[in-house]
Amino acid sequence: MDKSVPLKEDTIDHRKIGKKLKFFIFSDRVGSGLPLWLPRGTIFRKSLEEFLTDIQRKSGYEMVVTPHIGHKKLYVRSGHWSKYGKDNFKPIQTPREEEFLLKPMNCPHHCEIYRSQEWSYRDLPKRFAEFGTVYRYEQSGELHGLTRVRCFTQDDAHIFCTYDQLLEEFKRVINLVFYVFRCLGFSEYTVRISLRDTKKIDNYIGSEKNWKKAEEAILRVVKEEKIKTSLNYGEAAFYGPKLDFIIKDSLGRSWQLGTIQVDYNLPERFDLYYKGKNNEKCRPVMIHRAPFGSLERIIAIIIEHSRGNLPFWLAPNQVVILPISDKYIIYAKKILNLILNYDIRVFVDSRNEKINKKIRDSEDNKIPYMIILGEKEEKNEMISLRRHGLGHIGTFPISKGIEAIFNETNLKTKTIIN
Template sequence: MSDIQVVLAHADAREERTVTTGTKAWELFAEDPSVIAARVDGELRDLAHELAPGDVVEGVAIDSDDGLAILRHSTAHVLAQAVQELFPEAKLGIGPPVENGFYYDFDVETPFVPEDLEKIETRMRKIIKEGQRFTRRAVTDAEAINELADEPYKIELIGLKGSGHGEDAAEGASVEVGAGELTIYDNHRRNGELAWKDLCRGPHLPTTKRIPAFKLMRSAAAYWRGDEKNKQLQRIYGTAWPSKEDLAAYLHRLEEAERRDHRKLGRELDLFSFPDEIGSGLVVFHPKGGVIKRVMEDYVRQRHIEEGFSYVGTPHISKEGLFHTSGHLPYYADTMFPPMEMEGSNYYLKAMNCPMHNLIFRSRGRSYRELPLRLFEFGSVYRYEKSGVVHGLTRVRGLTQDDSHSYVTPEQAPDEIKHLLEFVLSLLRDFGLDDFYLEMSTRDDAKKDKFVGSDDDWATATAVLEGVARDTGLELVPDPGGAAFYGPKISVQCRDAIGRTWQMSTIQYDFNQPKGFGLEYQAADGSRQQPVMIHSAKFGSLERFFGVLVEHYAGAFPPWLAPVQVQGIPIAERHNDYLYDVAKRLQAAGIRVEVDDSDDRMQKKIRNAQLQKVPFMMIAGDDDLAAGAVSFRYRDGRQDNGVSIDEAIARVTAAVESREQV
């Protein structure tokens, strides 16, 4: 056997290694148990991959992003094997890794029940304990069809691959088929016996024993390839982690997320609801939710005015020609509500505000002296989200955008984007979100037909956005292909109180709509020039941001946002009038206050206020009346007795004005 040279790449260095022909990648990492795969010349490979001269090899750790995906995909295979061992007639769909876990779809006669998941999980543990080896082999399309003759869904994917649509066949299809060769993974027991096989691109763990911790979570119905016209399959969801401690921490996060679920808290705190009579994804805000929404809107409107924006208003519907001019209809028609025919024209519920703002800009001649021209509104828009993705306030069909559009000269664009980004971050901080990173969404150059504009325009816009984003010093994560059809964008990604990430604000550079609408301004030299249009939604939508805040604060809003800021609690009926007088003074100071004059005992009244997450309670009894004071109680249970009314009011107003949590 001859020697060959390979390069072992580390995070901060590279070293040349001499190995013999036939050396497998795992031999380079035999002393590092955390490595479960290899990246060879940039491509992910199994550790059983045979090295060639000149290969650059890097270990993939199980706790890296790629390592977690490989772990979860391998666990999905174990799930599928266990299901077919327990339910031999089950036909295989698709089983990809997803964020925090994996799933696999099955065609079975009877839907899975929780007892089935317990049996499947037990069988999976047996397979893992056996230490079955994942072995990859390449096959032709014909060989794969022959081997998988009893798997109709796999045969369909192979056929789609032949038509060039394999990767786009369905969510997760890319883990099985693609443009290259087909591969099948065999699971072998230690004695060499074939235990199971599946169509898959890989890579996988070396053996099932390298799965440290997993759990099946639930089952649900799912249409094959996500198409409602296709058969409904049964999907089993699971999660897998590099250690039992990681799994326990994840399950704890799920429990915390369930406790904070804005849909549950919305009912308990009487904030909002989704009446069936109105329709899916259409919210009504109740009085307490309406208070929060109004406070948010008032504050954001005032901040926009302070930042140089002019408040405008536009209608909810428009003739379809407007959305052809803006370029939206060819790209967004599927997510817009169907048109309404009226007086010989088709009208659409608007799904975006920008076309109407363009008409405001175009309503009269503009001079360079007016630029930047900043227009802002709380615009109600409607999007026909599929019923399967509608989710509380965070994915709705009717939403209110805090939408702004800045019209600037090309030279002004960098400063305007900087101004917008600073404004966005300050607003989010005001609402208690201060853990950010930025995402840079650019055009997919391999799919230019999905975007409009010249290469030069895209290069200029991308460079401007990226330069401003980097100047913030925040982490900048690339999002290739995630741009809007008319231009690149920066997204502000926020982490909430339990570490989940939410996309909030977006800033988009648009050189296309001004061209489509024929927008112009008179430059200093008298020439007519085309402005750049910069879109910005500070929260994305008011509804979604409301839902995020409910979960971030677990319903315990800071005093300035709380629908009821003070709850008056009389110990006995004779103390009612005293607390109503205190309430009048609080209301005069702009504080939202209620007095619980029910027949409940004092402890029950306190408990009710705590359940409603009221920031402050003012309790009054005989001693308080005599002293002109109250017992001042905080939401967390702290209490100061004998606090003068003036001091109590001062504490509340100071907390509200500071916009801080208490």
């Protein structure tokens, strides 16, 4: 792209692109900052979930599911009630005069999952992962599309490990974050250590001893891994310091995505333990991590980074079949059924429209492949292929054409810019 040509605002604004491509909407009746995911956007979102779920499964994570609400006493124990303050939604009152909160974080629920059974040092580490939706009452002036919302889904995981396992587990998470960035095509990023503001010590929970151990662990890991970092005081989580990853998109803008946090405090507050080698009760260390940060934010960034030109594996509609007239719909359905066998997202555009309009609409919807079918293709059992942004790329026998498309289905390591 010629960088001397100024981009129109709607070519880089994920809100406008998302609306045009029918990914998501907002409704005043539903409420500000609460996105509604349309079918295409849901496929996009689920594709990212499946991608990360597969990586996590291979890395020893176990998926869990927790409620969208929790009893107020859960968040009093965790510290979210006192430390999040105005960011919490107001408690939900019940007829029995109990109070529940929309969950602001998944970690208290994961602590309860860990606490539900006894563990030995032989069982650790335990890695619990969840695409958990959380709720924060962002001020209306701070809301912005998908990047600042009141309801978002974190690609959350919590690792419960021994002190001796901490450094190795932390390094494994760093490598996972870097791998995800490479797969999504983000090659430029910086790493930041976020520490406490020692002048506002009341903003945090836990002992000085716990904080020093957590900070020393992060500093040691980045030194051993030779990761260049900067220090950022005042941005630690209220329960522990963290390592933040800031990517740079194709427009040169910086975004915080992945984060890893070391936490000695929540295991104490929830009285978590495991049995050591001598059958003694030992306190685990907890690692919080989220490579995407949230699905909403990563989707907004991907949309703007790619201008909506999603790679084949993320595209909601991967292939559209365009018969040039109704006479070729039966042939189109034959091709459709063959392609469906390859688990490719494909449909037939059977509208009563001119073929040129169908092609224009498919280009506008940024569908990666178009298959054009007419008399010549049906007679010779061929398909004509067009690639979004490239135009006609050839006419092929059915099997070879489908194979050319199928070869893209496993290319998750391609950059997200087509």
